[in-house]
Amino acid sequence: MVNLTFNTTDPEEILLAQRYWAMDGEGKYKENVAALLPFRGLTITAQLSAHMRTIVTATDPNQQCPKCGNFEVVTNRSHVKRKAGVMRFKCTACIEAERALSQAQRQQASNDLSKFLTTLGERRSRIRTEYANLPADIVLLLMALDQAINPRLAKGTFRESECAALVPGHVGHFIQKLRGAQVIVDHPSLTSSDAYEFQDGHLSYYPKKVVYKLVPDPVLSNEEVLGLLRNMELKDNAALRELWLDYAASECIAYLDNQCEYHGMSVGYDTREEFFSSVRLALQKYSVTKVWNVIWRVVREALVLAARSYSNKTKASATIPGKLRRHLEKVEKGEAKPLEDWERPNWQGAGTLGNLFTEIFSIDETTPGTEVMAMFPDPTFDEGELSIDAEPIRLAAHRLFTAAVAHDLAANALITLANGIKEGLELSDAINNVFDRHPGLNEPY
Numbered sequence: 001m002v003n004l005t006f007n008t009t010d011p012e013e014i015l016l017a018q019r020y021w022a023m024d025g026e027g028k029y030k031e032n033v034a035a036l037l038p039f040r041g042l043t044i045t046a047q048l049s050a051h052m053r054t055i056v057t058a059t060d061p062n063q064q065c066p067k068c069g070n071f072e073v074v075t076n077r078s079h080v081k082r083k084a085g086v087m088r089f090k091c092t093a094c095i096e097a098e099r100a101l102s103q104a105q106r107q108q109a110s111n112d113l114s115k116f117l118t119t120l121g122e123r124r125s126r127i128r129t130e131y132a133n134l135p136a137d138i139v140l141l142l143m144a145l146d147q148a149i150n151p152r153l154a155k156g157t158f159r160e161s162e163c164a165a166l167v168p169g170h171v172g173h174f175i176q177k178l179r180g181a182q183v184i185v186d187h188p189s190l191t192s193s194d195a196y197e198f199q200d201g202h203l204s205y206y207p208k209k210v211v212y213k214l215v216p217d218p219v220l221s222n223e224e225v226l227g228l229l230r231n232m233e234l235k236d237n238a239a240l241r242e243l244w245l246d247y248a249a250s251e252c253i254a255y256l257d258n259q260c261e262y263h264g265m266s267v268g269y270d271t272r273e274e275f276f277s278s279v280r281l282a283l284q285k286y287s288v289t290k291v292w293n294v295i296w297r298v299v300r301e302a303l304v305l306a307a308r309s310y311s312n313k314t315k316a317s318a319t320i321p322g323k324l325r326r327h328l329e330k331v332e333k334g335e336a337k338p339l340e341d342w343e344r345p346n347w348q349g350a351g352t353l354g355n356l357f358t359e360i361f362s363i364d365e366t367t368p369g370t371e372v373m374a375m376f377p378d379p380t381f382d383e384g385e386l387s388i389d390a391e392p393i394r395l396a397a398h399r400l401f402t403a404a405v406a407h408d409l410a411a412n413a414l415i416t417l418a419n420g421i422k423e424g425l426e427l428s429d430a431i432n433n434v435f436d437r438h439p440g441l442n443e444p445y
């Protein structure tokens, strides 16, 4: 038997509702709905059911909400249950209350975000950079960006996706470098708000969605700034060496991606990171065209591996960085043929950054890495300290710091690492020791 609460004082309507919901002892309805018609202007059952919802609230004592314990409101005869029980789902009132709450929370979060973005936008607009003091790598990168998106760097705005002419492959790393140097900055007022997320007082953003602008100089106009760059002396060897290695590595990654795509293979995030480190090290010795030669070879070796019954393309592509290192070791020991100079593929341009390296320093994809390193000698770089033999340490250190930052354990990891070394552990053992002491670092992130 349903419980009725009347929303009307009209005795005829009350009687109608009582007849509509009346049941016998076995839970069967005493009258057919059709028998209640016509009632005033109502002639069909659908009209009667709709009217019923406005004059009476019926609750079914056989349906109890698992959350609030109240009985479910029923609006239709067929919704009533014959046997008492706890509902599998929350009642309509609870669901609606939750929906309203989450809607209010979303609204609040959206208000918080837009308030925060307004403040952030004002702060961004006040940033100034003195271009006369820029380091050489940023000067070169900025000149290349100017050529890649001309004339928007001086006069307008741009997104990361519009900078593809800067370097072959992904430009994200280079755009972040410029953003880090505060020569370009994202402007929330020019960007759609879904590019940003504000949670627990922390702002994050999607690098591909935000809109960037050149940061103004305190005195010079944008055009004067870009003119100044062209006349600046590029003297910081260490910075130029790093920029070349990043650029040359992106030439190699673009080539790798193309080769893998051609053969239906893809390279996972961890493999890319490992490949990036290995290739950057190789580029200190070899030209880009020679490294392309190795990549061409190891991608084919990986394909042969993928065809074996115990392997597949995903497993095989993960072996590419290791195959690259082993092949280079063999070449160095004279166990494999010297590397050949590969031709620049016609689908891969050098990008405006590559063109500037050629124009200013006469370096291109055919220049041996050793020559580039000699051209930009770094007095603080000790060649004997980390050689190709030390690549496992490089990778372990990379893995450690990436995991430590991702799990917010950077300080703990550093302290444990320092203690391990103080106790006399070798560097690689000290790194393993950190993973042992902080098992959380082995968790996926």
Ligand SMILES: [Zn+2]
Pocket: 065, 066, 067, 068, 069, 070, 090, 091, 092, 093, 094, 095
């Ligand atoms: Zn409920």
